[in-house]
Amino acid sequence: MSLLEQLVSSLPEAVVLDAYTGVFTTAVVAGLEDGALNCGLASTVRAARCSGPVSRAGELRGAPVKEVARFVFSGNGLEASLGMAAINSALPQTRCEEINAEQILAGKAAGKTTAVIGHFPFTERLRGIAGKLLVFELNPRDGLDLPSEKIPELLPEADAVAISAMTLINGTFEGIIKHCRPDAFKLLLGPSAPLSPLVFKHGIDVVSGTRVRDIPLLITHLTQGANFKSLPGKTLVTMKAGK
Structure with missing residues (x-):
C-alpha cells in the first residue's frame, strides 16, 4: 500500500x-x-x-x-x-518540535553529496555547505537544475535527500524514494507534508510540515x-x- x-x-x-x-x-x-x-x-x-x-x-x-x-x-x-x-x-x-528544516538539513549535508527534489528558499545556501549539491526539478528552471529523468541514475549518490511534499500531490514520491540509498538521510518537507508517523514506514527519517x-x-x-x-x-x- x-x-x-x-x-x-x-x-x-x-x-x-x-x-x-x-x-x-x-x-x-x-x-x-x-x-x-x-x-x-x-x-x-x-x-x-x-x-x-x-x-x-x-x-x-x-x-x-x-x-x-x-x-x-x-x-x-x-x-x-x-x-x-x-x-x-x-x-x-502528534508530538512535534519547532525546529527549522533548513537547520536539520544543513547539519546532514555538510561536506556530503546532497540531493534536493524541488526548489526551496534555502537551496542556494546549501551550495556553500554540501560537498556536492544535486537539485532535481520536474521542470528545470536553469542550468543548475537537473531534470527528474536523471533521478534513477544520480539520486543513489546522495548521502542526504530533501524531498518536497509536492511529490505526494504530483504522484512522484514512490518513484523517488525507491532510488534513495537505505542509509541516506531523508527529509520530507513543505506546506503539503503530512505530520504522521506513517511516513517513517516509507523510508523518511524526518518530516517538516505546518x-x-x-x-x-x-x-x-x-x-x-x-x-x-x-x-x-x-x-x-x-x-x-x-x-
Whole structure:
C-alpha cells in the first residue's frame, strides 16, 4: 500500500467545514469528532499543470474528509491539492518540535553529496555547505537544475535527500524514494507534508510540515493572495522517527 493510501485509510471520521483554493496554498478546515476544528494545508498546483476545474466545486462543505482526501488520486492538480489538504486537516495530532528544516538539513549535508527534489528558499545556501549539491526539478528552471529523468541514475549518490511534499500531490514520491540509498538521510518537507508517523514506514527519517494556530487569520491572508511564507497564524514544525 502506498503512503497516500495508508494516510487516507488512517483518517478518523471528520467533516469538511470549508475548503479554499488559494493562488499559492490550498486549505481545508475540518470538524473532528471531538468538536475540535483543524486546518490542513497543501501547495496549490498551478494552472499549467491542472487538467481542469474541481469537479465538485461548491459541494465540498459537509462532505466526509475521507471522501475529499481521495481527490489526491484524481490526476487533476487542483483536486489533488484539495485532497492533500484534506488529509492534513484530519491527521491525528502528534508530538512535534519547532525546529527549522533548513537547520536539520544543513547539519546532514555538510561536506556530503546532497540531493534536493524541488526548489526551496534555502537551496542556494546549501551550495556553500554540501560537498556536492544535486537539485532535481520536474521542470528545470536553469542550468543548475537537473531534470527528474536523471533521478534513477544520480539520486543513489546522495548521502542526504530533501524531498518536497509536492511529490505526494504530483504522484512522484514512490518513484523517488525507491532510488534513495537505505542509509541516506531523508527529509520530507513543505506546506503539503503530512505530520504522521506513517511516513517513517516509507523510508523518511524526518518530516517538516505546518500546524495552523489561527484559522481565520490564515484564511483571510490565503484568500487575498498571500504566498505560503507570508501566511500568518501558522507554525513550522518537525517530527523525527523514533520520537
